[in-house]
Amino acid sequence: MIHNLQSCESLSKPYMRQGKIFRNLGFWTIGAVYILILIGGIVRATGSGMGCPDWPKCFGTWIPPTDISQLPSNYKEIYGAKLKGEIEFNALKTWIEYINRLVGVLIGLLVFATFLSSFFTFWKKDKVIVTLTFIATLLVGFEGWLGSKVVSSELHPVMITLHMLVSLIIVFVLLYAVARSYNEIIEIESITDRTSLSFLLTATMFLTVGQILLGTQVREMVDQVSYLMGETLRTEWVANLGGKFKMHAFFSIIILAANTLIYYKVDISITEKKVVFKLTKWLMIVIGIEMISGLSLAYLGFPRFLQPIHLTLGVLALGIQFIIYLLLNKERVFRSMASPS
Template identity: 75%
Template structure:
């Protein structure tokens, strides 16, 4: 394992972890209603460092920044800084992704150009993600723009996961499994279903926002009874997803005698899916506590990432075939 290869893998892990953290922070922004805490972009209330008190704003700040919000803007320092921290983390991730690309170029430009190209693609997409973030603000948090913003984050994670997993193929022995075809099909189905579940969850979140606005905080425990078919479908699919991941866990455990990296990821998958189920039950039966909503979303996206890595390792001969020239 080369020194630079180690640097790439470590930096790749930190970058992927940072993106997951950004997804969590993005969920916090949504759950706390802080999306328009900074009504302009890239600055916040016209400054690179946002105000901490209303006295730091001009007296007519509502006229200046409230036009596109139809005048409905009230300065809230907590919401402003939640959104601003979200943006700062986005900038940090941009730096990390670029650093990952540089490291990939140093380590793999001769050995595996695919890793370099994937890292470059991730860098380009992160820049596009920053631009898309500005459109989320200018669209006044349109639900479609928010969903696209999140989907692009997941795509960037998948690209980096592939690049880092591919680099491990050179230095770590991945367990062999006899019945790869059926397992690959199951894992592919799990990825498809979990992705659909996350997207459906974003729609349920929109329904929750509408129900919350109409019923108010005083009736929070009654919200779930008024969420309708999308919520019921989301709940039903959660049982299907738990079941298919348990089958994957059982079949991999049964097929492998010697524990290795694939076994570890399978263990983590069951743990994450289990915690995800608990967080969903907490939301449904405890009145949708704000702190649990971003956790629930992040765990769902994390499960997709782990499933994707398991799929890559199951098909290592095909997906990790080097095309370096």
């Protein structure tokens, strides 16, 4: 019996080490996805979406030019139709878009490495984690293909919104896979009002997703208004954004109220405040900064540096909501999807 116990311990140590490697790699991968969302916001805010008018190459080369002298003399004829009137080469916008693509490739490699790590760690113990990381790998490939369609469609709003939606799905899949790997090693506090809190979280997550996607459409309207009114009237853009902007502002108030209610219900439902309560506190901090950035955009003439921050904070809040939901329903959600050993 002692021999068997020692054998189990010797087997568990490599498994625990591999599990730690998977979780660390998963965190780095999720962080990289958030960085890509931030960079995507920078691309949008700086108008660099067509900085590389072709795909996967950039101005016909794998390493984009840094000076106009590196382009063919007739480059305006070749690429002018796709540059939406911005026929003159802009090295800064070209390299912002190119860096966006490079980070996308890096994330593809990280997601694939996460899949390999999950395969060697969890294939015999929990095939769901392996399946999820494989799905994330496929989604990253699909996201890359969508990126090419965004370019070929000359930044069509529907393609941009779909591109954002797939990014959110990738975040959800990876968060679930990593959270599931903690199933046996993390203990959460006892919660008395778990059912109604889970329902509130679900509703709030749907609202947040809708708000993020609506925000991408508002961003498209900002581009149109800025083109028509020019930089000199920047502080007056908000008055000309129409109904979608007002709807976006209205839902931000509802989302703030919903997250505040989540915090209140967690606070009164938990006696020993541990993981869930700390995550809820961070959720309120992120939501608060998100609201401040939104108000600053509306009343300070849409500062470019705030636009990608505002988007990334919204996606970060959504991720925290999802983690809290998973922890609240840890036993039911993870066990119901458990694969046979």
